[in-house]
Amino acid sequence: MKVQKQSNDTPIEQSFIATCATPQKADYRPLKVALLDINERLENRLRYFFSDRCQGDYVVDVDPQSADICLIDLDGLRGKSYWAKHAEHQHNCPAILLSLHKTEVENAKWLQKPLQANLLHSELEKIREKLHLQQRQATPASLPNSSAETEVALSGHHQELRRKIKSLQAVLKKEEIRRAQLNVCRQGDNPPLLSEPADVPTRQISVGNQEIKTAVPFIGSTPDVDLDNETQRAWVQYDPKKFLIGRVQKAIKLAETSGRPVSISSSHGSITIVPMTREVLVEIDGQRLQSLASQPVNDDEYQLSVQDSVCDIPGQTHRRPVEAFVWELTLWTSLGRIPVNVSPNNTVIFKHWPNLTRLQIFPQATRIAALWAKQTHTLASTAQALEIPQRYVFSFFSAAHAIGLATTEEAISEEIASEENPVKSNSNRTLFRKILRQLSLH
Amino acid sequence: MDNYKILFAGPVSAGKTTAITSVCATPPLTTEAQATDISRDSKTTTTVAMDYGTMQLLGIETLHLYGTPGETRFDFMWDILSKGSIGLVLLIDNTHPDPFSELHFFLRAFKKFIKKSRIVIGITKTDICVTPRINDYQAQLRNVLPNIPVFSVDARNQIDVALLIEALMVSLDLELAA
Numbered sequence: 001m002k003v004q005k006q007s008n009d010t011p012i013e014q015s016f017i018a019t020c021a022t023p024q025k026a027d028y029r030p031l032k033v034a035l036l037d038i039n040e041r042l043e044n045r046l047r048y049f050f051s052d053r054c055q056g057d058y059v060v061d062v063d064p065q066s067a068d069i070c071l072i073d074l075d076g077l078r079g080k081s082y083w084a085k086h087a088e089h090q091h092n093c094p095a096i097l098l099s100l101h102k103t104e105v106e107n108a109k110w111l112q113k114p115l116q117a118n119l120l121h122s123e124l125e126k127i128r129e130k131l132h133l134q135q136r137q138a139t140p141a142s143l144p145n146s147s148a149e150t151e152v153a154l155s156g157h158h159q160e161l162r163r164k165i166k167s168l169q170a171v172l173k174k175e176e177i178r179r180a181q182l183n184v185c186r187q188g189d190n191p192p193l194l195s196e197p198a199d200v201p202t203r204q205i206s207v208g209n210q211e212i213k214t215a216v217p218f219i220g221s222t223p224d225v226d227l228d229n230e231t232q233r234a235w236v237q238y239d240p241k242k243f244l245i246g247r248v249q250k251a252i253k254l255a256e257t258s259g260r261p262v263s264i265s266s267s268h269g270s271i272t273i274v275p276m277t278r279e280v281l282v283e284i285d286g287q288r289l290q291s292l293a294s295q296p297v298n299d300d301e302y303q304l305s306v307q308d309s310v311c312d313i314p315g316q317t318h319r320r321p322v323e324a325f326v327w328e329l330t331l332w333t334s335l336g337r338i339p340v341n342v343s344p345n346n347t348v349i350f351k352h353w354p355n356l357t358r359l360q361i362f363p364q365a366t367r368i369a370a371l372w373a374k375q376t377h378t379l380a381s382t383a384q385a386l387e388i389p390q391r392y393v394f395s396f397f398s399a400a401h402a403i404g405l406a407t408t409e410e411a412i413s414e415e416i417a418s419e420e421n422p423v424k425s426n427s428n429r430t431l432f433r434k435i436l437r438q439l440s441l442h
Numbered sequence: 443m444d445n446y447k448i449l450f451a452g453p454v455s456a457g458k459t460t461a462i463t464s465v466c467a468t469p470p471l472t473t474e475a476q477a478t479d480i481s482r483d484s485k486t487t488t489t490v491a492m493d494y495g496t497m498q499l500l501g502i503e504t505l506h507l508y509g510t511p512g513e514t515r516f517d518f519m520w521d522i523l524s525k526g527s528i529g530l531v532l533l534i535d536n537t538h539p540d541p542f543s544e545l546h547f548f549l550r551a552f553k554k555f556i557k558k559s560r561i562v563i564g565i566t567k568t569d570i571c572v573t574p575r576i577n578d579y580q581a582q583l584r585n586v587l588p589n590i591p592v593f594s595v596d597a598r599n600q601i602d603v604a605l606l607i608e609a610l611m612v613s614l615d616l617e618l619a620a
Contacts, residue, residue, distance in 0.1 A: 045601065114598060350589070355576040356609070357593040357602045366591075366605070370612040373589035 037076030336391025457597025470495030
């Protein structure tokens with residue numbers, strides 16, 4: 001028997017934990033990265049990596065033609081053909097190739113899978129510098145606010161400050177658009193999205209700014225409401241039947257009963273439920289789907305049809321497990337709200353923990369699941385017990401409800417609230433806090 | 443300094459060593475030796491004493507991760523290593539011909555420990571063998587250990603393993619600050 005030391009490989013996710021050093025950048029425009037033949041899980045991680053640890057310096061671009069950088073998985077089904085096509089037509093767009101086995105390539109950087117975050121980050125930064133240099137050489141007078149002299153004169157502190165401001169502006173702009181969309185969705189309701197309701201007590205919110213920023217696409221930004229106030233309660237409710245998720249759930253039921261694939265066709269593309277493999281074949285790209293998910297649908301917008309076989313399904317599709325697809329689509333639809341037929345004052349019946357490693361994770365999800373697994377709570381009391389905004393609880397419940405893992409009791413029992421066990425403190429809390437901070441998944 | 447431990451257990455080839463390697467900031471120590479007849483089919487070497495890795499926390503404290511040997515002839519190590527652990531990460535290989543029997547075997551083996559602590563279960567190699575599914579495992583556990591986290595886990599994937607540990611941590615203490 002021998003005691004041996006293992007190699008010190010650091011997978012990409014490790015750097016989600018290790019803080020990426022803030023780079024000194026001259027050009028703070030987010031670079032668009034096209035992900036070609038990258039699987040869903042890696043794409044999700046890269047999106048997270050770009051937005052969270054890279055602080056929005058890189059964004060995913062669905063169109064390789066307009067992208068600044070192409071990331072291609074050579075092990076994917078179409079990876080090699082993508083690379084061949086790219087090498088032929090897009091000489092000016094730098095590419096990073098990924099594969100399990102070493103690959104000799106010209107005019108591109110190769111990185112071995114599993115991805116090393118530091119290496120990927122370093123390559124991206126090199127490309128950024130190179131692109132910026134090319135840009136400055138090509139258009140030296142096109143930077144009115146950041147001439148070369150000014151750039152040199154700016155201290156690291158100023159550069160960092162400017163980067164933060166730009167990043168903040170981008171977030172604010174995104175949020176403005178999202179809120180405008182939400183207002184359209186809720187015409188007539190006029191919820192006070194931009195300010196807390198006057199009669200809502202101020203609550204200590206335990207989530208940090210960074211967490212809020214990364215979680216917004218999934219839990220929204222709806223403020224807490226007084227759940228005993230009917231008008232305010234309506235602001236945090238939505239009717240799934242009026243959204244794409246309602247059509248998807250109808251299609252899933254139809255597919256399960258008929259035992260045949262069911263397609264939802266629309267001008268945006270098709271979504272096909274395949275009951276035999278429990279998969280969804282999606283023709284619509286992620287960003288468009290996210291946008292469609294939050295918009296109410298017209299009656300004739302999506303057509304359901306039973307297919308004879310999966311061979312009938314046209315076009316290029318992404319495959320997703322049904323559960324993961326429904327979970328994510330529900331989060332995009334819910335945005336921190338609950339289905340209209342659910343009372344937040346009823347007790348939550350939690351079947352079991354969702355398979356969180358294969359679902360879109362968001363802040364507080366594990367805490368909510370752990371609480372419901374251990375104690376009986378209502379939606380309202382969950383937020384209070386965990387000292388988190390209601391929208392986290394509502395999002396988690398909506399998603400778990402959509403995949404059949406959570407529901408609420410019909411009857412409201414006032415005693416439940418008073419009998420609910422207080423959350424017990426643990427003597428190891430300090431340690432656990434440190435561990436969670438170290439894990440830093442969200 | 444206190445020794446806070448998390449124990450990784452499970453059958454041979456479930457991915458205990460890999461999981462510890464993927465989640466540790468520092469290279470773990472392993473005790474690999476040539477596999478016996480039982481485990482030779484799946485891999486050439488196997489853990490014979492323990493795996494040991496650390497996660498350096500902020501400040502000077504360290505979380506210690508211990509991996510048990512999967513072979514039952516080393517089961518005396520299971521009790522030794524479980525002493526002082528704050529929680530158990532049980533990994534089950536989904537490609538095993540009868541993963542449920544493996545699951546129940548290890549739940550019985552660590553029964554005493556589970557009674558006084560917390561457990562999370564990671565199902566590995568679900569990319570190679572998709573069945574049984576997580577819901578099937580939950581059904582198996584319904585009457586034994588209801589409402590514990592059971593996740594599909596790629597032991598090579600730091601996020602998967604870290605999420606499993608996070609689920610264990612929040613189960614141990616719900617009053618964690620984000």
